[in-house]
Amino acid sequence: MSEVPVDPRAAALAVLAKADSTMMQLTQAVTALEKEEQPRVVKIGVSSSATVDLLNIYLRKHGLLNGARIDLVAGNYDDPIGDIDLFTQAGVEQIVLLPFFDNLLPSFEAQLVNLDPSIIDAKEAELRQRYRMVFDKARAVPAIYLGTFHRMGSPADVAGQDAVALVLARFNAALRDEAAAYANIRVIDTEDIVRTVGQGAAFDTRFYFRSKAPYSGAFMNELARRIAAAARGFGAHFYKVLALDCDNTLWGGVIGEDLLNGIKLGPYDYPGNIFWRMQQEFAALERQGILLALVTKNNPADIEEVLRKHPDMVLKESQIIVKKVNWEDKPSNLRALAQELNVGLDSIVFVDDSSFECEAVRQQLPMVKTVQVPGTLSDYPRVVAEIKSLFLAGGIAADSKGKTEQYRQRAGAEELKAQFATQEEYLASLELKVELTRNARASAARISELSQKSNQFNLTTTRYSVADIEQMMSGDTHAVYSLVVSDKFGSAGLTGVAVMRYEGKAAIVENFLMSCRVIGRGIETGIWPRIVADAMQRGCTELRAEYIPSAKNAQVADFYGSLGMPAHEETSEGVRRYTIAAADFAAPPNPWIEMTYVE
Template sequence: MLSDLAWLPPAPASIRDDFKALKAAATTPDAAFSDALTRVSLHRLDEGQLAKLAGIVGRVAGDLSPFSRVKLGLLGDGTLSLLASAIVGSGVRHGLLIDVVEGGYGSAVQDAADPSSALRAAGLDMALLALDHRLAGLDRAMPTAADAAAQVDAAFGRIRMIVDGMRADLKGPVLVQTLSTPVEPLFGSFDRVEPGSVFAMVEALNRRLAEWAREGGIVLVDTARLAASVGHERWDDPRHWHASKLGFSPDMIPVYADVVARTIGAIRGKAKKALVLDLDNTLWGGIIGDDGLDGIALGQGNATGEAFLAIQRLALELRARGVVLAVCSKNEDDAARLPFREHPDMLLREEHIAVFQANWTDKASNLKAIAETLNIGVDALVFLDDNPAERAQVRRELPLVGVPELPADPALYPRMLAAAGYFDTVALSEEDRLRADQYQANAQRAQMQAGASDMDSYLASLAMTCTIRPVDSISRPRVAQLINKSNQFNLTTRRYTEAEVAAAEADPQRHAVQIRLVDRFGDNGIISVLIADKGDADWTIDTWLMSCRVLGRRVQEAALAHLVAAAGTEGAERLIGHFVPSPKNRMVEDHYAKLGFTADGDLPDGGTRWVLDLADYTPPVLPMQVDDLFRTEERQAA
């Protein structure tokens, strides 16, 4: 099931004609081409079909909305050439146009160490290190625990050397695979106990890699977990290892490539944010409007009722890690809410649901309304529905919505949803865990705004407090996440790693701040980041981004007031802003003009330079309390 990408619908009979049409249109792509490309990618494609899709991607020049371009270096152990096209083809279904630059066979160390190598000179966004235990020095059992530890240290040291060499020329992170363990045991069940077994050494190395990823040094691609999920015997085909040094069976290439692509997508902010749930025969068995509260299948004591509890349990676990929950059901509203309110075995309750859409409108229209209420794009939604006709309608109308295929047996719904990887992440902060509550509060704000007589009274009623403070070690992971995910309200779309954010914090010639917003409905968390380069007369704004969920709240005016005060205190006379257009940030092309800046010519990268004379600036009266802790801490330090 998992190895076959069963959460995707089968490729249609027209797939060859679809590829031909896409190939013909690829040199002059438009919105229709983009939709068609997405629709084709959202099928169960085999290795050959992924290669054809990769060929089409290679014909597309320039940017193509809503995709993000990624230049990926591929280096590691064994044969890598069979993997590149599958990664490119799989990237399409995750909103990516990937260009893969391959390293030489067996030359990962050389490629990483040589500054003039093709990989290091390619201007890569990120790199993937694909490893195999048989070429990592972990292919033979060691006689003692000390010998085993030395082998693991050597293998880890080699990986570290490669990562450190590549990092100097990357715009983004290095992705490192975990190593799958061998099928063949040496000691039987004692393999896990005996430190000198190959199994134990590979596990020890994987633990080292996981700890490194936890510290932010790398991004993990958990191939070992994937191999265990599909079955090591299916994963590891010795014939292909001996013949071509391919680290796993060619049959596993599509699922491997999908995991790699979804990880890159998570880095680029493509992971989904909200799970939208159908109700009848999805969260419980039966139809609440016909069967009544006592007639639906839900709860302990029978297999079907427990299966639906498992679905709800997964939804709650996703919510606990920050995924927003919503309901989209063809139902009478009162009947739909009844199990949430009164069924004793129901795990999900109304307070867990950010938006509750139960009516007789078509599902695609309701999904658009849910996205609008949550202030997110439809591409951030996953829709879980047992009805194949409803799934087909949503896929046809809204191809950017994640819609997993579901089998007949509800016991398999959680596995299918989890296997699809819609909500995969490469980091998890405390702010991430609170995101579901934040979006739920946002929906309440939207309802309140709809009932307000004017915007000023609405903003005043929110009782907002805006807090501005330096970026620090605690906020750094979230700041880096925002820098790498924010696309729409992002003036330059420059990307920085956690290490680069840390360098900006420590650099006295850079001004790096985080901005939080709290209101009567709760804490929105860190919603804006500013990084400015200090000059004697001019401060140049390198990065200015803001979460779209606080648009219209005038936070940008508070941010500018802070920058003007900070720059003026250090003797600067002007602020310089750069707007660099991207496929997604058109909404802020007038940002500086609205704040009183004057256009001052074009930039080499196609952007515009803007200037604000501090002497001409008048601080605004804002509908919020502004706590500028940066200025407070700066005065205390002085």
């Protein structure tokens, strides 16, 4: 019997995924994979007041696990202000900042209890001023990952321990306070990493005292993993939907066999208290704007009974956007779920207790992130914490909250649609209102988020950071238009963005994108007369636009053609370029939309 040939790439990725791989194995696997072409290359600068050379291999590891090659630029020791200049010249896209508490003064923890309070006050003031300068200089960098301070050791006496804890909390509060003013900063809780890894396993004091290199490989691996999560897999994912099984996932037991009073769910007794706590976590995700769905093999009446009648059921029917409760296979139900919500399968995280169901989804829908409820139930909270990280670590804009209600409004509109003979009659009945705003600075975070997550109706798939948006809004060469859509069912929120660039007499559509939730109502064409009128007031006589194809935006390939713009060029890669005299532009009329313009 002949041996099955080993796939070198799969073997190398398996080494990276293993928790017990040696440093030599990691290095060899990373080196081998980096010789291959990766979908994305991300340049990251690392600035620290400790020696963190070991972070290099672990960031590269977690980059490769997410399909990205990480190119690292190392800063100088304890020089974050100078490092920003270095990183800017190198063209980094992301920065890791790792201040180290014990290095604020020589052996700061050990001598802290003996220091005059005025010295500590001065050190805090210096810390604030220093990092305020760092954050301001790095304002244009798309993403910064800031590590918090943590304790290196534990003083033996209680008084000393209290003194360190108080100052540590105070300095961390100062860091967070300064960072809060900058939308591009994500805080990484290194104290929690120490707790997760364990105090003894997180540090190697031998190398700390010899070369100011305090961290172990275990600490660096977990730090790199959390940075990758905060970076959404370095651009690999943007999850929107959490699809949940029910039996032994939301409660203990099987509702069809154990019945309503027999399933395990409640705040006090094991194992029901674990499931009750997990439902609290899922409900919190829904309040943050994550869509919750049920995908379960069960009788619909049984699930409805639990949702409506179980006294300890945390998740309510109003928080579940879609229920796929039937006896169909899970991959088919997930496909139907994605189609119903008009999201990509790669936007879904699926949770199930069954090895069979999880493996079926992994095999048939590898783009879905599949998570199995652990066999050891006490590990479930840790797994759910990792699930929350997938959704929230990269940050979430305020406008994303209430997303379940917005999708429910869309469903109501679709139900109404069936009652009208023509599309125009239906659209007129919706009482559509659009508020078009130019350079809405207060919405920069939501505009950036929409650019990161919109794929289908996205003409160039250009991604913008908050700093990018703020810079374009502040300058004379760009204008950023955003639109807020509402109808008789409620507000859909900020759901569209048009980025204009002005070069001489030409007004260029740098990108136009919309949430799929509001497509097909004429909004996508109705805003352009106002935008073109603004361009003409600036003295522009020509309107240009282009469509750049991606794996997901084929549906908008001829969008500019539908606006009456002739295509003058199409490249072999499928890029289409359009040009029209501004005076000749005439988008289709949409009398059913009430348009308000805010400058």
